[in-house]
Amino acid sequence: MTIRNTLLANLSTSLSGTSVSATSELPFTAGGVTLYNKNMKKLYLDNDQNQRTQLFSTIDNNDVFQQEILVNAYITVDAKNEPSDISNVITKVVNSRFSVANCYVRECEVTNTYADDRLTYNFEFRFLTL
Amino acid sequence: MAYIAVNTTDTFVRLDIKDYSLAANANAAFATTANVLTVPSLQDITVNATPGLFRWQELGFLSEKVVTTPSTNSINTTLVLDDTAFFTGNASTAGIFDLTNNKTQVFFRLYWAGDDSGDKYIQGSGYLSALAPTVSPTAPVWTAPVTIEVVGDYQSGTV
Numbered sequence: 001m002t003i004r005n006t007l008l009a010n011l012s013t014s015l016s017g018t019s020v021s022a023t024s025e026l027p028f029t030a031g032g033v034t035l036y037n038k039n040m041k042k043l044y045l046d047n048d049q050n051q052r053t054q055l056f057s058t059i060d061n062n063d064v065f066q067q068e069i070l071v072n073a074y075i076t077v078d079a080k081n082e083p084s085d086i087s088n089v090i091t092k093v094v095n096s097r098f099s100v101a102n103c104y105v106r107e108c109e110v111t112n113t114y115a116d117d118r119l120t121y122n123f124e125f126r127f128l129t130l
Numbered sequence: 131m132a133y134i135a136v137n138t139t140d141t142f143v144r145l146d147i148k149d150y151s152l153a154a155n156a157n158a159a160f161a162t163t164a165n166v167l168t169v170p171s172l173q174d175i176t177v178n179a180t181p182g183l184f185r186w187q188e189l190g191f192l193s194e195k196v197v198t199t200p201s202t203n204s205i206n207t208t209l210v211l212d213d214t215a216f217f218t219g220n221a222s223t224a225g226i227f228d229l230t231n232n233k234t235q236v237f238f239r240l241y242w243a244g245d246d247s248g249d250k251y252i253q254g255s256g257y258l259s260a261l262a263p264t265v266s267p268t269a270p271v272w273t274a275p276v277t278i279e280v281v282g283d284y285q286s287g288t289v
Contacts, residue, residue, distance in 0.1 A: 055269065055271060056171075056173060056210050056269075056271060056273065057173065058170075058171045058172055058173050058209075058210060059136060059142060059143050059172050059173065059174070059175070060142045060143070060144070060170060060171065060172060061139070061142070062170055062171040062210065062212075064171075064210055064271050104267060104268070104270045105268065130270065130271070
């Protein structure tokens, strides 16, 4: 199971009853517009991005590597009229990282970007495992 | 001038140890691979060969005089712990933890850059010490420094 699937399963449940819902669609661009800009108040999760980085270097090639998995998520809302529960939604999205097991680093960074009257929350999840 | 590079498979540094009770001397200890524990996953290694010094000053001389006293020899290394090397060992040579815990004297041989014919090594006997395994949440693999406190002289040789 990919980490995206784990996060999606968690968010589908935890966001129910809020003004934002999770979708299984990928955040692709259609007609020059990203889906999360087109469909506001829907959470889009991108696929896992994997990379192997060196944790310990040894002099006999028995190096220890860690796997770093990045997952981006996006929610766009109306900047003029933000959902009243947006801070609750953001907390739930950030806390969804705890649903991923067997990782020794589970981080989430949230950044905001504005485009016209739209406010996009970009969540960057970062997981490290061996 | 030729650098001693250790960056290829054939030139990796290799540290072998063997229980002192299993051989008469270091040459005999490493004449076969039986009971020889090759310490894997070395992160770094430092060979210390430090003659002791006795200094004194004399009136009428602008600088100190010095004579050597017996050397203090040791090998410091840091390794990523391997379950077999740390706990099990190889046949009659115990693992690194037991060798340290039981204060077992060992023969050691350090190949400077590979173990092919013509490659150089130093060897001797000593005790493992300074074992301090550590692990942390952000580096969740055990690593440990280990020091071989050398008994007597190093002997150098060629494979």
